[in-house]
Amino acid sequence: MFSLLRVAIPLMALVASAAAETYPAKPIRIVVAYTPAGTTDILARAIGQKLTEAWGQPVIIDNRPGANGNIGTEYAAKSTPDGYTLLMTTAAPHGINPGLYRKLGFDAVKDFAGISLVATVPNVLVVNNTLPVKDVRELIAYLRANPGKLNFGSPGYGSTGHMSVELFMAMTGTKMAHIPYKGDAGVLADLMGGQIMLSLSNMPAYTPQIKAGRVRALAVSTAKRSPAAPEIPTMAEAGVPGYVTVAWFGLLAPAKTPRDIINKLSAETARILKMPDVYTRLADLGAEPVGSSAAEFDAHIKSEIVKWAKVIKDANVELQ
Amino acid sequence: MFSGVFDHLMLGFTVALSMQNLLYCFLGCFLGTVIGVLPGIGPVATIAMLLPITFNLPPIPALIMLAGIYYGASYGGSTTAILVNLPGESSSVVTCIDGYQMGRQGRAGPALAIAAMGSFFAGCVGTILIALFGPPLAELAFEFGAAEYFSMMVLGLVAAVVLASGSLIKAIGMIIVGLLGGIVGTDVNSGIARYSFGVSELSDGIGFVSVAMGMFGFGEIISNLGQTAETKSIEVSQVHTLMPTIDDIKTAIGPTVRGTLLGTIFGILPGSHTVIASFSSYTLEKKLAKDPSRFGKGAIEGVAGPESANNAAAQTSFIPLLTLGIPTGAVMALMVGAMTIQGIAPGPQVMTQKPDLFWGMIASMWIGNLMLVILNLPLIGMWVQFLKIPYRILFPSILLFIAIGAYSINNSEFDVYLAAFFGFFGYYAAKWGCEAAPMILGFVLGPLMEENLRRAMLISRGDPSVFFTRPISCGQLLVAFALLLMVVLPQFQKKREILAEADD
Numbered sequence: 001m002f003s004l005l006r007v008a009i010p011l012m013a014l015v016a017s018a019a020a021e022t023y024p025a026k027p028i029r030i031v032v033a034y035t036p037a038g039t040t041d042i043l044a045r046a047i048g049q050k051l052t053e054a055w056g057q058p059v060i061i062d063n064r065p066g067a068n069g070n071i072g073t074e075y076a077a078k079s080t081p082d083g084y085t086l087l088m089t090t091a092a093p094h095g096i097n098p099g100l101y102r103k104l105g106f107d108a109v110k111d112f113a114g115i116s117l118v119a120t121v122p123n124v125l126v127v128n129n130t131l132p133v134k135d136v137r138e139l140i141a142y143l144r145a146n147p148g149k150l151n152f153g154s155p156g157y158g159s160t161g162h163m164s165v166e167l168f169m170a171m172t173g174t175k176m177a178h179i180p181y182k183g184d185a186g187v188l189a190d191l192m193g194g195q196i197m198l199s200l201s202n203m204p205a206y207t208p209q210i211k212a213g214r215v216r217a218l219a220v221s222t223a224k225r226s227p228a229a230p231e232i233p234t235m236a237e238a239g240v241p242g243y244v245t246v247a248w249f250g251l252l253a254p255a256k257t258p259r260d261i262i263n264k265l266s267a268e269t270a271r272i273l274k275m276p277d278v279y280t281r282l283a284d285l286g287a288e289p290v291g292s293s294a295a296e297f298d299a300h301i302k303s304e305i306v307k308w309a310k311v312i313k314d315a316n317v318e319l320q
Numbered sequence: 321m322f323s324g325v326f327d328h329l330m331l332g333f334t335v336a337l338s339m340q341n342l343l344y345c346f347l348g349c350f351l352g353t354v355i356g357v358l359p360g361i362g363p364v365a366t367i368a369m370l371l372p373i374t375f376n377l378p379p380i381p382a383l384i385m386l387a388g389i390y391y392g393a394s395y396g397g398s399t400t401a402i403l404v405n406l407p408g409e410s411s412s413v414v415t416c417i418d419g420y421q422m423g424r425q426g427r428a429g430p431a432l433a434i435a436a437m438g439s440f441f442a443g444c445v446g447t448i449l450i451a452l453f454g455p456p457l458a459e460l461a462f463e464f465g466a467a468e469y470f471s472m473m474v475l476g477l478v479a480a481v482v483l484a485s486g487s488l489i490k491a492i493g494m495i496i497v498g499l500l501g502g503i504v505g506t507d508v509n510s511g512i513a514r515y516s517f518g519v520s521e522l523s524d525g526i527g528f529v530s531v532a533m534g535m536f537g538f539g540e541i542i543s544n545l546g547q548t549a550e551t552k553s554i555e556v557s558q559v560h561t562l563m564p565t566i567d568d569i570k571t572a573i574g575p576t577v578r579g580t581l582l583g584t585i586f587g588i589l590p591g592s593h594t595v596i597a598s599f600s601s602y603t604l605e606k607k608l609a610k611d612p613s614r615f616g617k618g619a620i621e622g623v624a625g626p627e628s629a630n631n632a633a634a635q636t637s638f639i640p641l642l643t644l645g646i647p648t649g650a651v652m653a654l655m656v657g658a659m660t661i662q663g664i665a666p667g668p669q670v671m672t673q674k675p676d677l678f679w680g681m682i683a684s685m686w687i688g689n690l691m692l693v694i695l696n697l698p699l700i701g702m703w704v705q706f707l708k709i710p711y712r713i714l715f716p717s718i719l720l721f722i723a724i725g726a727y728s729i730n731n732s733e734f735d736v737y738l739a740a741f742f743g744f745f746g747y748y749a750a751k752w753g754c755e756a757a758p759m760i761l762g763f764v765l766g767p768l769m770e771e772n773l774r775r776a777m778l779i780s781r782g783d784p785s786v787f788f789t790r791p792i793s794c795g796q797l798l799v800a801f802a803l804l805l806m807v808v809l810p811q812f813q814k815k816r817e818i819l820a821e822a823d824d
Contacts, residue, residue, distance in 0.1 A: 041657070067513070074520065179778050181775075189461065212668040285660060
């Protein structure tokens with residue numbers, strides 16, 4: 001028995017490393033739990049294209065949208081863990097949803113192994129031009145003088161846009177009414193039309209209108225100013241110290257995927273994100289490339305889940 | 321102002337007429353026609369599949385091609401609707417009603433030709449409108465809030481009642497079935513899944529494409545199989561005329577102009593209202609007709625109006641995208657993605673910073689419409705031949721395309737089963753004399769109506785008077801009420817007929 005193990009262990013190691021050496025031997029599929037041409041999809045395609053160039057195997061993007069990203073995520077969680085099915089995830093399925101849904105078809109931590117945190121996107125606090133406030137301090141004063149009067153829009157119940165405002169209200173002791181939409185386009189149209197007055201959602205959708213002066217940006221949600229719009233102050237600078245929310249995108253594999261395949265993917269992803277053309281493409285999107293290690297990404301997911309669960313509890317957001 | 325537009329259009333045509341751009345424009349229109357003809361495979365899936373290819377193209381040809389796919393599809397969508405009662409695109413659902421009846425009477429050729437000509441006219445008008453009044457028209461959309469959308473849906477549903485050619489009670493019943501089906505899915509305000517029974521595929525609602533393809537295509541095949549061999553062969557042998565007569569064209573001019581106008585308005589409003597545009601146009605034509613009883617039995621107005629409306633809407637839905645950077649529907653959202661991939665941030669600055677792109681696209685749309693009509697008119701002869709394919713080959717191929725189309729929406733087998741389910745439902749509904757069109761409209765409008773009703777009530781803090789204090793909303797409700805009166809009160813109906821006769 002003992003001798004058998006002595007043979008078997010090195011043999012298993014040999015098989016595993018052989019798997020990484022020959023990987024990928026067939027096309028790789030990246031599941032995207034959102035519709036094509038959204039930020040998640042564009043990032044997955046950008047990475048996929050470079051993986052194809054590096055390894056000579058096609059990378060197929062498989063869009064399985066719906067239910068706040070839960071459908072595609074559940075699908076990826078149940079795929080064969082052989083390195084040929086990956087998932088490009090976001091702060092919803094691997095940050096907010098575990099705390100928001102009573103029942104999920106996947107375990108965001110146990111069912112997945114992180115490959116790399118690909119990019120982060122700031123949220124931006126924008127208001128309708130007719131709202132008589134010039135900065136966040138004036139906004140807070142206005143909200144305190146008119147509690148519950150203002151309407152804010154979000155791209156959906158449980159989105160980072162929704163939760164970011166909940167966190168803002170909890171930290172500043174203010175109150176606004178939530179008007180949910182289906183996506184940022186609807187929010188933007190009604191924000192410009194004055195049907196709603198405020199939004200705090202993923203910045204790329206709002207940048208052109210901010211630059212054209214059609215809506216007014218008061219702050220970005222990240223710890224540092226965004227290189228895409230350095231003139232907009234951070235929330236901390238603008239008067240809400242400690243306020244940080246980030247929309248992020250990362251690559252995952254099903255939990256039991258061989259470790260050395262994950263490491264290989266992780267190293268390659270980090271290398272791709274340093275390429276100048278990829279950097280430019282992401283910057284054009286308003287996203288900042290990261291390219292973390294697998295372990296760093298795992299830790300990031302865990303901290304995000306804890307953080308959003310606390311926001312959901314503090315803000316008394318209704319569970320689903 | 322107009323001389324400025326002329327200079328801009330010159331620039332646009334210079335860009336659009338370059339060899340490369342002409343080629344991609346043709347490619348887009350051709351692909352669009354093909355996917356329009358194929359049931360279920362819509363522009364959304366096609367553009368999504370082709371997006372990666374556009375990575376390696378310069379921005380202008382890439383966007384010209386993608387735009388061509390979109391309006392090309394709305395051109396081609398009527399073909400299968402007329403030939404085999406299968407809407408190639410959701411916007412062709414209404415075309416099925418009278419287009420297919422025309423086909424059964426051996427007038428598939430004229431129906432196809434009128435659809436193509438109406439679409440061409442609408443496309444040209446749409447393009448000119450974008451060029452002349454794009455920016456101010458886009459501003460108009462801001463006047464539309466949740467209350468206005470809700471009232472518009474009410475008007476649409478009332479119109480659906482008018483649309484029914486059979487029993488009023490059955491039409492209302494089918495609308496309610498549609499509304500109930502549309503309620504399935506995640507509630508936008510609370511995020512809670514309703515009537516999904518724990519099936520995660522149902523948590524985003526029942527796909528409209530599966531329902532439409534099932535009810536029309538699948539259902540039609542089943543009922544055809546139930547017929548005897550002789551009745552089938554009669555239908556096919558009756559195909560004789562290919563081109564419409566002068567009378568046909570005279571009858572179609574009015575509906576085409578009115579349909580174009582309606583489509584233009586609906587296209588600008590956010591929310592992909594090409595379906596509503598074509599439904600509204602049908603209702604309007606039926607109301608204006610001297611003899612509304614011809615509708616549902618092969619009235620050419622029922623083809624000309626809706627087809628012009630959906631193509632005009634397809635054209636003008638580019639206005640909010642190009643002038644403001646706001647996508648009005650799924651296809652336009654993909655166009656935003658395509659622009660972003662090319663490093664162009666869609667927004668009001670595109671017009672001033674990239675005039676070659678903006679005006680080049682507008683000019684290419686006009687060229688594309690011309691290409692489409694040249695492409696489609698000679699094809700009519702070929703499409704009509706299509707009807708001579710024996711049913712043992714035609715039916716399995718249609719079934720296959722429905723299955724592929726349903727699968728391609730979300731890459732999910734579930735949608736294929738859904739289409740099959742609605743096929744049986746559609747078959748029995750037809751046997752009971754219940755029409756599919758009102759149900760489809762209820763299905764599309766139901767969720768939108770609920771979303772906007774609740775949004776309007778949230779914004780007004782529960783005060784329902786917003787629907788009457790806002791002028792646009794109030795006006796639409798009044799029109800809906802007037803329409804309802806016409807249908808409900810038989811005396812009024814009679815009086816209207818007498819009045820119409822007195823006018824002559």
